[in-house]
Amino acid sequence: MPALVRIGRTLRRTLLQAVPTMLGIVILNFFLLQLAPGDAADVMAGEAGSATVETMAALRSRFGLDNPLLTQLGHYLSNLMQLSLGFSPRYGMPVADLIAQRLPGTLTLMVVALMVAILIGVVLGSLMATFAGRLPDRVLSVFSLLFYSIPSFWIGLMLIVFFSVKLGWLPSGGAGTIGSRLTGLPALLDKARYMVLPATSLALFYVAIYARLTRASMLEVKNQDFVRTAYAKGLTPFGVTARHILRNALIPITTMAGMHIGGMLGGAVVVETVYSWPGLGRLAFEAVMGRDFTVLLGILLLSSLLVIVANAAVDLVHAWLDPRIGAR
Structure with missing residues (x-):
C-alpha cells in the first residue's frame, strides 16, 4: 500500500475518534470541576479582604456563576462552537489570550x-x-x-x-x-x-x-x-x-x-x-x-487536544516504521 494512502487512512481514523473524545472530555471536566468547593467570586472577595452579600451576588451574576449547571455548560459549549474559550474573571482577559501567552x-x-x-x-x-x-x-x-x-x-x-x-x-x-x-x-x-x-x-x-x-x-x-x-x-x-x-x-x-x-x-x-x-x-x-475554572477548562481542553495530536503523530510514525500497521 502506498505511503500516502496509509497516512490518509490513519489521519481519517484519528479525526473520527477525536471529535466525540473531545466532547466527552469537555463535559466530564466541566462537571468534575463543579465538585470543587468555592468559585472565583469567593477567592476574589477573600483577596479583597471583605465583601457584602450584594457584591458577591453581583460578581456571580457578572460572570454567570449563578446560572444552573446545565445553562453554564450550554454557554460554554456555545462559546467553543464559536472558537472561544470564555473569559477569565480573575485575570480579566479572554482565556485564549491568556493561554496563548x-x-x-x-x-x-x-x-x-x-x-x-x-x-x-x-x-x-x-x-x-x-x-x-x-x-x-x-x-x-x-x-x-x-x-x-x-x-x-x-x-x-x-x-x-x-x-x-x-x-x-x-x-x-x-x-x-x-x-x-x-x-x-x-x-x-x-x-x-x-x-x-x-x-x-x-x-x-x-x-x-x-x-x-x-x-x-x-x-x-x-x-x-x-x-x-x-x-x-x-x-x-x-x-x-x-x-x-x-x-x-x-x-x-x-x-x-x-x-x-x-x-x-x-x-x-x-x-x-x-x-x-x-x-x-x-x-x-x-x-x-483562584478557582478560575474557565481557565482550567481551557487548559484541560488544550491538554487533551495535544494528547490526541501526539497520538495521531505516533500512528503516522508507526505506519512509517512498520507498513503492516498502516495497512490495517
Missing part, C-alpha cells in the same frame, strides 16, 4: 524534555541490551530505578542546590534574564541556560522508562528470525542493530512517548512551580488556587 513556554519545555528523555533513554537502553546480564547493564539498571523512584520536585530542588547555589553555573528559576535586550543567538543561549535545569528535572523520570523499555524491546527483537537472517547475510553487528533491531524496538517507545504527553504536562505543573517557569502548568496551578 503561556503555551510557547510549556511546549518548548515539553519538547526539549521529551527529546532529551528519548535520546538518552534509547542510548542507555541500547547499552543495557548490548551488555545484558553484565556489569554495565546492572549499573545502568540501578540508575534507571533511582530516576524512576525519585519525585521530580525533589530532583529539581537538588539540581538547584548543586548547580545554582553551590556551583553557580545555572540560574535557579525564570525563563530569561530580566531586563535583557539580547537578540539572535545570544538571546537563544540565554533562554537555553534557563531551560537546562527544568528540562532535566522533567526528563529524568522518563529517561528511566525509555531505557528499560528499549532494553526489553531490543532483547525481544534480537530473538526474531529476521535478525538471524540478517546476520546470516553477513551484515555487521552495528548494521543489524541500527537497521533491524533498533528500528523495530522503537515501536513501543513511540507508543509510550505519545501516552506520556499528558503525563508530562501534568509533571510540568510541579517543575514550572519549582523553577518559576511561565507556562501552562504554573497557570493551571494558579487557576486551581
Whole structure:
C-alpha cells in the first residue's frame, strides 16, 4: 500500500475518534470541576479582604456563576462552537489570550524534555541490551530505578542546590534574564541556560522508562528470525542493530512517548512551580488556587487536544516504521 494512502487512512481514523473524545472530555471536566468547593467570586472577595452579600451576588451574576449547571455548560459549549474559550474573571482577559501567552513556554519545555528523555533513554537502553546480564547493564539498571523512584520536585530542588547555589553555573528559576535586550543567538543561549535545569528535572523520570523499555524491546527483537537472517547475510553487528533491531524496538517507545504527553504536562505543573517557569502548568496551578475554572477548562481542553495530536503523530510514525500497521 502506498505511503500516502496509509497516512490518509490513519489521519481519517484519528479525526473520527477525536471529535466525540473531545466532547466527552469537555463535559466530564466541566462537571468534575463543579465538585470543587468555592468559585472565583469567593477567592476574589477573600483577596479583597471583605465583601457584602450584594457584591458577591453581583460578581456571580457578572460572570454567570449563578446560572444552573446545565445553562453554564450550554454557554460554554456555545462559546467553543464559536472558537472561544470564555473569559477569565480573575485575570480579566479572554482565556485564549491568556493561554496563548503561556503555551510557547510549556511546549518548548515539553519538547526539549521529551527529546532529551528519548535520546538518552534509547542510548542507555541500547547499552543495557548490548551488555545484558553484565556489569554495565546492572549499573545502568540501578540508575534507571533511582530516576524512576525519585519525585521530580525533589530532583529539581537538588539540581538547584548543586548547580545554582553551590556551583553557580545555572540560574535557579525564570525563563530569561530580566531586563535583557539580547537578540539572535545570544538571546537563544540565554533562554537555553534557563531551560537546562527544568528540562532535566522533567526528563529524568522518563529517561528511566525509555531505557528499560528499549532494553526489553531490543532483547525481544534480537530473538526474531529476521535478525538471524540478517546476520546470516553477513551484515555487521552495528548494521543489524541500527537497521533491524533498533528500528523495530522503537515501536513501543513511540507508543509510550505519545501516552506520556499528558503525563508530562501534568509533571510540568510541579517543575514550572519549582523553577518559576511561565507556562501552562504554573497557570493551571494558579487557576486551581483562584478557582478560575474557565481557565482550567481551557487548559484541560488544550491538554487533551495535544494528547490526541501526539497520538495521531505516533500512528503516522508507526505506519512509517512498520507498513503492516498502516495497512490495517
